[in-house]
Amino acid sequence: MTEHVESLTRVDSQTLREHAPVFLTTEEHMRLLRARAGDPRALREIYNEYHAQVRSHLFRLLGPDCEIDDLTQIVFARAFNALRGFQGNASVGTWLYRITANTTHNLIRQRFRRDRVKVALRWFNQSQDVRRVATNPTEARDEVHRILAQIRPDLREVFVLYHYEGLTLQEISEVLDKPVSTIGDRLTRARKHIRDLVAASV
C-alpha cells in the first residue's frame, strides 16, 4: 500500500490533469486515488471535508434523531468501501448525497408508515386546539420537523435536497436516479403538501 501511495505522489501532474474526471479538481482526483489505495490520511481528509454536509443532510431529512451519529458512520463506511467504484462522474458531494439517500431510503419509509397513525391522531388533536403560533426558535424548529415528518418520504427527499441542500433539479435527478420531470413533479407536490400542512397547523 505504502509503495502504491508513494508511486501516486510521483505521478506527473500534467498526466493527472489530463485524466482527472470532469467533476473533480486535480487535487480531489489525487486524493481520491490515494484514498482508493488505502491511504488513511486521504480518507480522513474526505471525512473532514464532508462530514458536516452528511450530518446536516441527515438532520434535515430525519429531524433530531439519536441514530444520526450511527447513520453518518454508515454513510462514510459505505462510501469508503465503494471508492473503487466511484468514477468521478459527479462531485464527491453529490455522490455522498446519493449514498445518504440510499442509506436512509428504507429507514424513512419505515418510519413514515409507523408514524402515519400517530400523525393522524396528532392532526385530530390539533384541530381541537386553538391557534398555535411558534413563538421561539426552539418551538419553530420543532414545528418545522413535525411538518417535514408528515410529508411522504419521496417528496421530502426532493424538498430537502432542493431547498435546504441547494441542489439543482438535474443534480437531484442524479442523486435519486429519477428523471428530471419526476423530480420537478415531486417538488411541486411537496410544496403544495407543505402549504396544506402549514395552513392546517395555524
Added chain:
Amino acid sequence: MAQDELSARPRYGCQECQEDAELVMSQRATAQVTTLHADHLRRCVHCRNMQRLLGDVYQGPGHPSLPAGNREDREFHAVLRRMHHEREQPWQSRWTLRAGVGALAVSAAVLALTVARSLHPELHLGQTAENSTPVDIAEDAPAHVDDVPPESDIGDDTRFRHAAQAYGRVLGGSANVFPAGGAFPTNSNTFSVGTELQLDNGQTVQVGVIGRIVANFAPGSDVVWESASPSLVELRVERGMTAFRYDRESTDPVLQVRTPTALVRVVGTVFTVEVDEDHDTLVSVLRGQVDVIDLETNRTMAEVESGYRYDVAKATFDDVGKLEVQAALPLSVEVDGSADPLVVPAERIPISWNVPGLPTDPESRTLANVPTRPGSPTYVIAPIRVEGAKGSPSEPPSVPPEPEDTRAVEDEGDDLIDELMRDAAATHRKELKAALEQCRDLYESNETRYRAAKCFSDILAKYHDHPAASEAWALLGILRMDFALDYVAAEVALQNYLQRSPNGRLAEIAMYRMWLASVEDGRISQALQRGREYLGRYPNGRFVGKVIQRFPELKSEI
C-alpha cells in the same frame, strides 16, 4: 372615491394569499402581487401566522451540532471499524450460505445413504464414501478459504505511512536507551518502536517521535514506546513525569499514553503525565483536551481540559501547578504560523497555555508567577548539561568554535587604512565570536537549547553576511527542526548554511539534517533523493548507518 378604488382592486383573500406565499418568499412574485399579499397579511392574523410558519419551513431546521476534537476523531475511527466490518460481511454471508448448502447436502446424503442401506443392505459404507457428497464437500471446502478477500490496507493500524517515519530521536539531554528486546543501552540517538528510555535521577532528555511529537522526560522517568501506526502512536509511562507537545493535524495519528492505571488519549495538545511512587497517574493539561480512559473497562473516566490536573486514583480535579508547567516549559515553542515560532522571549509561558492564576500580560507569564499548589512536592528539574553520556545525540550538541576568518584583505591602500580596517574587522569578529559563544552555551544545555534560536536569530540579523556567522544558520535550522517541527524553515536555514559554507565543518550534518527533515515531514521521494546525495558525497560519513537504517534500498548507493 375610496369606494371606487376598493372596487377597482382585484379580490385578494386568504386563498390567494396562501397560494402566493411561496412566490413571495422566493421573490418570484410580481410587484402587484407582492403589494396585495403584504396588504392582506397586515389585515389577516391567520395568514400572517401561516406565512411565518411557512417561512420557517422553507428556511429549514438549521444545522445540527457537529462533533469536534476527540468526538470527531472517535467518529472517524468508528467509520474505519465499520468499514472493515461491512467489507467482511459479504464473505461471511457467502460462507454462511455455502455452509448452509453444505449442511443440506450432507443431510440429503445421509438420508439417501440411510434409504439406500435400508433398500440394499449389502452396500458397504466404504463404497458409499468414495462417491458420496461429503467427499465433494470436503474437496470444495478449501475454496472457502480461497474466497476470503485479501486483508485491506485501508485503516491498517499496524503500519505507518512509511516505515522510515516510525523512528524517534533524542533531541537533547541523556538517557539510558534500551532498544526493543535489548538488555544493554545503546549509544544511538535514533530509536525505533519498542525502545525503552530509562532516566536516572540526574538525567533529563527531550525526544522527538515520528517527527510530530516532542516530549520532555523528567529525572527518574521510565518510558517505553509501544507502537506507531498512521492512526495511533502509543507510549507507556512506567514512572516519573513526562511532558508532551503535539501540534497535531487532523490526519496525523492520535497519541495515547498508557500508565499502569490509566490510558490518556490525546488528539493534539500540551500536557504532562506523571506516575508517582504509588503507581498513581496524574494528568495535567496546559493546552487542548485529553481523554483519560479506564484500562479495564475501556470507558472514558474523565475529559481533562486545559488548566486542570486530574488524579486518576482519587478521580479528582485540581489546578495545574508550577511543577507541571516547569516540566513542559522546554516545549513552549509555539507554532502558530503568525510569527517566527522560535524567536520567543526566554522562559515565557505561551499565551495559549491555560495556567490558572497566571496573568495574561505576556511580560508576567513567567514560571516565577505560576502559583504553587499547596502540598505539591518541591523537587525542581535542574538544567543538566549534555556531556556525551549514554544515549546522548550522536551529532555533537556542543559545537567547537569556527576557526577565525583567515581571508586576506586585498586592499592595496595606505598601510594605516589597512591597519584600521584590520582592527575593525578583528573587533567585529571578536564580537561575533563572543555572541556565538553565548548562543552555544544556551545550545549546549537541553533545558535552554530551545532558547538558543532567538540568540542565533539575533546574530544573523546583525551579522547576516559575515562568513563566520554561517554556523548560526546550521544550528538555527537544527533548532527549528527539533523544537518547532518547522521542517520547511529548517531546510531554508540549512540551505543557507550550505550555500555559504559548502565545505564547512557542519556541511555533513546539514546534508544529513535536510534528509532527516524530508523523512520526518513524510516527503519520502525527496528523502530518497537526499539520501542518495548524502551517500554519494559522504560514502564513509557519520550518518551513513542512519540513512541505511531507514532506507535499506539505498545500500547499493555506497
